[in-house]
Amino acid sequence: MSFDTIIIGGGLSGLTAGIALAKAGQHVALAAAGPSTLSYFSGSFDLLGYNAEGKAVSRPLDEIKNLPASHPYAKLGAGNVAQLAAKAHSLLAEAGLSLKGDGINNHFRITPMGVARPAWLSLDDCLTWEAPQPSKGDEKSPFNFQILNIEGFLDFPVEFVAYGLRQMGAQATTHTVALNILQANRKSPYETRATSIARLMDNDEILRDFAAEVESQIPNPQSQIAIVLPAVFGLSGSEPLQKLRSMMGVPVYVIATLPPSLLGMRVQNVLRKHFVELGGNIFHESKVTSGIISGGEVTSIASGYSETVTADNYILATGSFQSHGLVADYRKVSEPLFNLDIDAASSRTGWTCPAIFESQPYMSFGVSTDSHLHPLRGATAVRNLYAVGSVLSGHNALAQADGTGVSLITALAAAASIAG
Amino acid sequence: MSNNIAKKEYDVIIVGGGITGVGTARDCAMRGLKTLLLERSDFATGATGRNHGLLHSGARYAVNDSASAAECIRENMILRRIASHCVEEHDGLFISLPEDDLGYQTQLYEACHRAGIPADIIDPEEAKRIEPAVNPALTGAVRVPDGSVDPFRLVRANELDARLHGADILTYHEVTDIVRRGSRVEGVKVRNTQSGEEFAVRGSIVVNAAGIWGMLLAQMAGVEVKMFPSKGALLIFANRVNKMVINRCHKASNGDILVPDGNVTILGSTSDRVSIGECDDMHVTPKEIETLMREGTKLVPLLASTRMLRAYAGVRPLVAADDDASGRGISRGIVCIDHEERDGLQGFITITGGKLMTYRLMAEMATDLVCAKLHVARKCETAMIILPDIDSKADDAPAPLRRGSRTVALRDEKMYVCECHKVTLGEIRDTIASGQAETLTQLRRRTRMGMGKCAGRFCALRSARLMCSVGKKDAAQSGRDLADFIGERWKGIYPVGWGTTLADGQYMTSVYQGLCGLDQFSGDA
Numbered sequence: 001m002s003f004d005t006i007i008i009g010g011g012l013s014g015l016t017a018g019i020a021l022a023k024a025g026q027h028v029a030l031a032a033a034g035p036s037t038l039s040y041f042s043g044s045f046d047l048l049g050y051n052a053e054g055k056a057v058s059r060p061l062d063e064i065k066n067l068p069a070s071h072p073y074a075k076l077g078a079g080n081v082a083q084l085a086a087k088a089h090s091l092l093a094e095a096g097l098s099l100k101g102d103g104i105n106n107h108f109r110i111t112p113m114g115v116a117r118p119a120w121l122s123l124d125d126c127l128t129w130e131a132p133q134p135s136k137g138d139e140k141s142p143f144n145f146q147i148l149n150i151e152g153f154l155d156f157p158v159e160f161v162a163y164g165l166r167q168m169g170a171q172a173t174t175h176t177v178a179l180n181i182l183q184a185n186r187k188s189p190y191e192t193r194a195t196s197i198a199r200l201m202d203n204d205e206i207l208r209d210f211a212a213e214v215e216s217q218i219p220n221p222q223s224q225i226a227i228v229l230p231a232v233f234g235l236s237g238s239e240p241l242q243k244l245r246s247m248m249g250v251p252v253y254v255i256a257t258l259p260p261s262l263l264g265m266r267v268q269n270v271l272r273k274h275f276v277e278l279g280g281n282i283f284h285e286s287k288v289t290s291g292i293i294s295g296g297e298v299t300s301i302a303s304g305y306s307e308t309v310t311a312d313n314y315i316l317a318t319g320s321f322q323s324h325g326l327v328a329d330y331r332k333v334s335e336p337l338f339n340l341d342i343d344a345a346s347s348r349t350g351w352t353c354p355a356i357f358e359s360q361p362y363m364s365f366g367v368s369t370d371s372h373l374h375p376l377r378g379a380t381a382v383r384n385l386y387a388v389g390s391v392l393s394g395h396n397a398l399a400q401a402d403g404t405g406v407s408l409i410t411a412l413a414a415a416a417s418i419a420g
Numbered sequence: 421m422s423n424n425i426a427k428k429e430y431d432v433i434i435v436g437g438g439i440t441g442v443g444t445a446r447d448c449a450m451r452g453l454k455t456l457l458l459e460r461s462d463f464a465t466g467a468t469g470r471n472h473g474l475l476h477s478g479a480r481y482a483v484n485d486s487a488s489a490a491e492c493i494r495e496n497m498i499l500r501r502i503a504s505h506c507v508e509e510h511d512g513l514f515i516s517l518p519e520d521d522l523g524y525q526t527q528l529y530e531a532c533h534r535a536g537i538p539a540d541i542i543d544p545e546e547a548k549r550i551e552p553a554v555n556p557a558l559t560g561a562v563r564v565p566d567g568s569v570d571p572f573r574l575v576r577a578n579e580l581d582a583r584l585h586g587a588d589i590l591t592y593h594e595v596t597d598i599v600r601r602g603s604r605v606e607g608v609k610v611r612n613t614q615s616g617e618e619f620a621v622r623g624s625i626v627v628n629a630a631g632i633w634g635m636l637l638a639q640m641a642g643v644e645v646k647m648f649p650s651k652g653a654l655l656i657f658a659n660r661v662n663k664m665v666i667n668r669c670h671k672a673s674n675g676d677i678l679v680p681d682g683n684v685t686i687l688g689s690t691s692d693r694v695s696i697g698e699c700d701d702m703h704v705t706p707k708e709i710e711t712l713m714r715e716g717t718k719l720v721p722l723l724a725s726t727r728m729l730r731a732y733a734g735v736r737p738l739v740a741a742d743d744d745a746s747g748r749g750i751s752r753g754i755v756c757i758d759h760e761e762r763d764g765l766q767g768f769i770t771i772t773g774g775k776l777m778t779y780r781l782m783a784e785m786a787t788d789l790v791c792a793k794l795h796v797a798r799k800c801e802t803a804m805i806i807l808p809d810i811d812s813k814a815d816d817a818p819a820p821l822r823r824g825s826r827t828v829a830l831r832d833e834k835m836y837v838c839e840c841h842k843v844t845l846g847e848i849r850d851t852i853a854s855g856q857a858e859t860l861t862q863l864r865r866r867t868r869m870g871m872g873k874c875a876g877r878f879c880a881l882r883s884a885r886l887m888c889s890v891g892k893k894d895a896a897q898s899g900r901d902l903a904d905f906i907g908e909r910w911k912g913i914y915p916v917g918w919g920t921t922l923a924d925g926q927y928m929t930s931v932y933q934g935l936c937g938l939d940q941f942s943g944d945a
Binding site: 037040041042111112113114115116117152154155157158159160162163164167192256258259261320321322324327328329330348349351352353354355356357360362363397398401403 | 703706713724835837845878881882884885888889894895896898899906907910911914917918919922923924925926927929930931932933934935936937938939940941942
């Protein structure tokens with residue numbers, strides 16, 4: 001089999017690159033090995049949430065000039081990143097995701113622990129606001145939150161959400177909604193997960209029953225009230241939540257739950273569908289096992305199941321350690337497919353530090369590239385290979401809140417280089 | 421509670437909530453003594469909760485310390501009977517590798533038989549057949565009745581039985597002084613470490629069962645017990661790699677015992693003298709990990725690529741004999757000191773040395789001495805009477821293994837809070853509601869939630885929530901507890917941060933920091 005471009009990795013960066021290339025008319029294949037980090041997606045995309053001092057950034061594009069030269073954004077250049085950010089915004093919207101955020105200013109999303117974290121673009125479903133705290137008297141910012149959980153659902157910590165909102169000065173009340181249809185699920189050890197509830201909520205009748213239950217808990221919703229629910233509505237789009245909003249007649253928002261994140265599954269489903277509609281090919285459960293580099297370029301790749309596959313260009317979108325795009329053994333960090341050059345501390349004692357929430361060095365390990373995102377092997381750039389997303393070195397998705405941003409921006413940068 | 425206790429007059433006050441202390445409390449209470457046990461923190465926070473969990477056959481000691489070996493095999497057989505819900509009977513191998521002297525195998529085999537340990541020399545091919553994970557280069561193997569024992573369950577069962585026989589038990593109560601009148605001990609001064617409340621308790625006899633910290637308690641009483649704090653580092657692997665315990669057939673050394681336990685495997689240990697000051701906060705060093713990995717992969721080569729869960733270390737409460745720098749040469753024998761006889765101090769007994777395996781015998785020896793002093797004639801029955809919670813081998817494994825007959829009450833809510841160890845909502849709810857767990861760490865010790873390969877990635881947050889809704893904790897307190905718990909789990913992960921352990925650590929951190937923003941959670945109201 002032969003393609004114009006083969007993308008290795010089915011997460012956010014792989015899908016983004018695939019859509020951009022398919023749109024440009026390329027014959028593209030994408031090999032998706034399994035679940036990606038979208039499984040704990042918060043519902044918000046970030047570009048750059050925190051600066052080097054750990055302070056929340058209000059205009060992410062303005063901060064790019066302050067990043068160290070090793071950061072992928074710095075390699076691409078601030079002007080280029082701004083253009084690519086605008087492209088990413090419209091790509092997500094065209095794929096069918098309803099978003100909020102102006103693309104220039106960060107806003108804040110509310111986490112399952114009830115704290116506000118900076119975000120660049122959020123799915124329309126999510127509870128967000130403009131400032132770090134909600135403001136009383138602002139029409140757009142409700143102040144009295146009715147937070148509901150579904151009985152037997154363990155993955156939405158209403159107590160912490162309510163506590164956090166009260167800490168920010170808002171009113172917050174918690175409720176539990178029982179739903180008969182879920183009683184059967186509760187007998188099974190595994191069934192009550194965000195995605196399994198979402199499959200039920202796709203049914204209009206069940207959704208109406210749910211709305212009635214919510215209304216019985218909150219009999220006379222007044223103005224300035226907002227209902228907050230776990231994100232269990234809409235595996236393929238925001239329609240179920242839109243319906244619920246019109247049934248309730250008050251603002252209804254969701255907050256992401258523990259994995260599997262319904263919002264992440266939705267992003268994956270929507271992007272995959274868009275990619276396939278544009279003519280892209282997805283090889284599901286297809287783990288690429290090796291790649292051959294000869295004469296400074298990739299000549300072919302192999303997976304466990306299929307024949308050798310070739311393409312003009314290849315995109316490595318395999319992610320960080322948790323996605324097995326990077327591998328650390330007892331002695332060293334390596335990139336398992338092509339044995340690419342790695343930026344990482346050489347001594348293992350320099351990989352981690354004892355306090356979990358400190359900036360962990362391993363987070364910024366990754367493949368070393370030139371300014372066009374060509375990875376290096378033996379200090380030489382591989383001409384027809386591009387590395388995108390979390391497999392790249394030089395950024396820290398946890399300390400800087402730039403993970404989804406790096407995935408989107410570098411994927412589009414690579415696609416632009418390939419498709420011209 | 422403490423007011424009542426301060427008014428009572430106890431026959432015996434036991435200090436220390438490790439396996440020796442709770443075992444002694446059970447024995448004393450069964451013999452009809454008015455018994456109080458005091459523990460400064462939670463149960464099993466010292467050496468009891470930080471060891472191999474090995475149900476020794478005694479073979480490891482047979483060559484050098486025949487008396488300890490004989491004690492081990494006797495207690496091994498007793499525990500299989502009285503604590504079958506805490507024990508896995510899978511036998512063990514002592515393997516010889518090409519660089520080992522097969523003469524030691526003969527020595528071990530003969531010493532086992534002298535100590536009463538059933539041991540068989542088996543063909544290396546037979547060893548590979550019954551234990552496929554073993555290093556195929558082995559040149560010899562001896563099969564012995566090793567097994568594994570869950571120290572947390574064993575502590576719970578002893579504690580429960582002590583209570584059922586009338587003992588009072590207080591955790592989070594630290595002894596701050598020994599009350600003496602002349603040459604007689606009359607009780608202890610106690611501080612509630614949570615409320616700060618202080619009071620005195622009267623008792624005829626104080627039993628020092630405080631493990632390594634017993635040397636400090638002895639100092640309070642004005643007597644000296646020379647201890648040798650010996651740090652042992654261990655590694656836990658996330659899969660059950662071997663079916664049987666695998667020991668190296670040579671003189672006891674580092675990293676030469678690999679114990680399968682439930683769905684994990686534990687490799688240990690090292691042995692290095694540490695200061696008493698270090699015993700409260702142990703970190704595993706890169707050098708210890710290097711040593712354990714080098715030796716462990718000789719037992720089972722597959723360990724090199726097996727997912728590691730975490731590293732941890734405990735302190736053996738050895739009794740100092742000489743200036744042996746490692747402590748390997750010190751006897752694991754039981755030391756029961758009658759301070760009246762040795763130091764002229766009446767009413768004070770130290771029970772120490774020994775091992776997890778011989779806790780019941782240690783308890784029996786200490787209780788025999790207590791009874792002799794109080795002129796109580798009743799004989800020890802702990803070897804005969806089965807521990808509670810095991811009368812029902814109910815159908816809903818594995819919770820019944822932890823909860824025995826009480827599982828029935830927990831059957832309604834089968835949803836897993838902890839998927840790694842199959843801990844159900846019912847079990848978590850019951851543990852919190854009955855007041856057995858005030859913190860996530862206590863909940864972990866009682867149910868095994870958070871101990872699996874995911875390092876608490878989902879169950880910690882789910883349980884923290886239940887601390888609010890069932891345990892009526894306020895969200896600020898429970899959120900801080902969650903941050904502490906996740907930080908403590910990371911403490912065991914970062915020293916072994918490579919391979920899948922690093923990948924899982926990154927996932928866990930991404931959920932708690934990236935998705936949840938736990939790093940920003942501020943618990944100050």
